[in-house]
Structure formats: structure tokens, C-alpha cells
Amino acid sequence: MKKRVPIVYTIRGCDACVKLLTKWDAEGIAYEERRADLSxxxxxxxxxxxxxxxxxxxxxxxxxxxxxxALGCFI
Amino acid sequence: MLQTTTVxxxxxxxxxxxxDQFMAQAKVNRDKFELYYNDPALSAExxxxxxxxxxxxxxxxxxxxxxxAWCGDVFRELPTVVRIAEATxxxxxxxxxxxxxxxxxxxxxxxxxxxxxxxxxFYTKETRYLTHFTExxxxxHAELAAIMSQVxxxxxxxxxxxxxxxxxxxKQAFLGEMIARITPRFNDWRKExxxxxxxxxxxxxxxxxxP
Numbered sequence: 001m002k003k004r005v006p007i008v009y010t011i012r013g014c015d016a017c018v019k020l021l022t023k024w025d026a027e028g029i030a031y032e033e034r035r036a037d038l039s040x041x042x043x044x045x046x047x048x049x050x051x052x053x054x055x056x057x058x059x060x061x062x063x064x065x066x067x068x069x070a071l072g073c074f075i
Numbered sequence: 076m077l078q079t080t081t082v083x084x085x086x087x088x089x090x091x092x093x094x095d096q097f098m099a100q101a102k103v104n105r106d107k108f109e110l111y112y113n114d115p116a117l118s119a120e121x122x123x124x125x126x127x128x129x130x131x132x133x134x135x136x137x138x139x140x141x142x143x144a145w146c147g148d149v150f151r152e153l154p155t156v157v158r159i160a161e162a163t164x165x166x167x168x169x170x171x172x173x174x175x176x177x178x179x180x181x182x183x184x185x186x187x188x189x190x191x192x193x194x195x196x197f198y199t200k201e202t203r204y205l206t207h208f209t210e211x212x213x214x215x216h217a218e219l220a221a222i223m224s225q226v227x228x229x230x231x232x233x234x235x236x237x238x239x240x241x242x243x244x245x246k247q248a249f250l251g252e253m254i255a256r257i258t259p260r261f262n263d264w265r266k267e268x269x270x271x272x273x274x275x276x277x278x279x280x281x282x283x284x285x286p
Contacts, residue, residue: 011145011146013143013145013146013172013173015189015190036103036145037102037103037143037145038102038103039102039103040102040103040104040105043103043104043145050254051254051258052250052254064247065247065250065251065254066238066246066250068239070238070239071238071250071253073145073146073147074147074148075145075147
């Protein structure tokens with residue numbers, strides 16, 4: 001069975017998003033990135049879960065916004 | 076602007092996008108730009124003031140915007156400046172932040188650490204720098220700090236706790252409460268931005284900030 005990974009909505013120009021991805025990449029954490037800066041459809045999807053990116057949807061359903069104390073970018 | 080030399084020459088300025096070109100390349104938020112364009116938060120008195128500035132011999136004739144369509148502060152503030160340019164005849168050119176790092180580097184904020192946008196830079200007709208506005212008004216920044224303080228008290232967190240230093244278990248609640256309090260303030264922040272741009276221009280041109 002394929003292991004479920006967190007889904008993360010990002011905007012690549014957002015410092016908090018870049019910091020989160022950099023940390024996860026360094027730690028070898030697998031994730032599915034959905035870029036809200038590239039598609040209105042994905043941006044609308046992200047807005048269903050929160051108001052600032054990064055937005056992480058954990059496999060257990062928990063939703064987190066921002067990263068380590070950074071407010072992130074309003075979407 | 077911190078540098079005495081600039082990459083924004085008259086020829087470079089001409090390379091910026093017109094608003095319709097910016098919108099044509101925007102992949103997201105066209106609805107938001109349209110919404111704020113149709114409700115620009117500008118009063119007739121604001122327009123009179125900006126017209127008065129433009130009419131001065133060394134007044135603003137050009138405005139350069141550093142922007143990206145995905146940014147919430149941009150879709151909230153840029154349409155106002157588009158309306159000011161349309162009403163006054165100022166030449167507005169838009170440069171994408173991520174494709175123009177050399178311009179962005181001249182207007183970094185937070186002690187040179189942040190590439191915050193939008194930035195609106197006002198120039199004379201000879202492209203001589205007058206003043207610039209970054210991201211959001213000082214009033215909005217102060218209100219953000221006040222909101223953080225209120226949320227901290229409400230959550231019984233120690234004085235000085237920030238989003239970064241809040242206990243892990245409280246971070247999402249802290250952030251969620253801040254977002255809930257910030258979002259309804261956006262329209263007033265747009266008006267604060269206009270007020271601040273008026274004050275910045277008044278200071279640069281040595282005039283009063285009334286029409």
C-alpha cells in the first residue's frame with residue numbers, strides 16, 4: 001500500500017513556504033506539493049482549508065497554516 | 076531608497092508592464108484584482124490631492140510597482156494605484172518581483188531582509204526618485220502588533236510571546252485567532268495605505284497633505 005504523505009499548498013514566492021520545503025527536504029520528509037501560485041483551481045482548493053500558505057494537510061486530517069511562527073502569505 | 080545609484084533608468088522604466096499586460100500574465104486572483112479595481116477605496120479628495128501633486132513642476136509623473144499576482148497584499152493595494160494613475164495621468168509600469176531582483180534589491184524592507192511587495196515607487200518625469208510605499212501602512216503594521224498582543228492576552232500566553240515562540244500546542248490556535256482578527260481590517264488598511272502614500276508624497280514635495 002502506498003504510504004500517505006502530507007499535502008502542502010504553497011506559493012513559491014512566500015518565504016514561509018520556502019523555509020518549510022527546505023526543512024522537509026533536508027529531513028527527507030516526503031510530501032505532495034500543490035502550488036497555489038500556478039493555478040486558480042489549486043488556489044481555490046487551498047482557500048477551502050485556510051487563509052495563509054503554507055497550508056499542510058496531514059494524513060490524519062490535521063490542518064496547519066504558516067510555518068514555525070511565520071504568518072505566511074494571505075491567499 | 077538606500078542606494079545613490081539605481082537600475083531604474085528611463086529606458087528600464089519603459090520596459091515595465093502596463094496593467095492590462097500584468098493581468099494578462101496573471102495565473103491567479105484575476106477575480107480579486109477586478110473586485111478591488113471596482114471598489115478602489117479612493118475618495119474624490121484623495122484624487123484631488125494626487126492630481127495636485129502631478130501638476131507640480133517636479134511632481135510625480137511615473138509610478139513603478141513591484142508586484143506578483145499571487146500576493147494578497149498586491150491584489151489588495153495595486154488596483155488602488157492603478158486607479159490613481161488613471162485619474163492623474165501618471166505612467167504606471169509594473170515589474171514582476173521575481174523576474175526583477177535588481178530592482179527589488181533597491182527596496183528591501185525589514186532591515187534589508189524582506190522582499191515585501193507591493194512596492195510603489197514614485198518618480199518625476201525624468202525618472203528621479205521621489206518616495207516609495209512598501210507592502211502596507213505603518214498603521215496596519217501597528218495594528219498587527221496590537222492584534223498579536225490582544226490574542227496573547229486572550230490565550231494567557233506570557234508577555235512577549237510571538238507566533239515563533241508560542242508553545243507548539245498553541246501555535247495553530249494563536250495563528251487562527253490572528254487571521255480571524257486581521258481579515259476584517261483589510262478594507263481599512265487600504266484606506267490607511269492611501270493616507271500614507273499622500274503623506275509620503277507631501278513630504279517629498281514639501282507640500283501639505285491636503286488637496
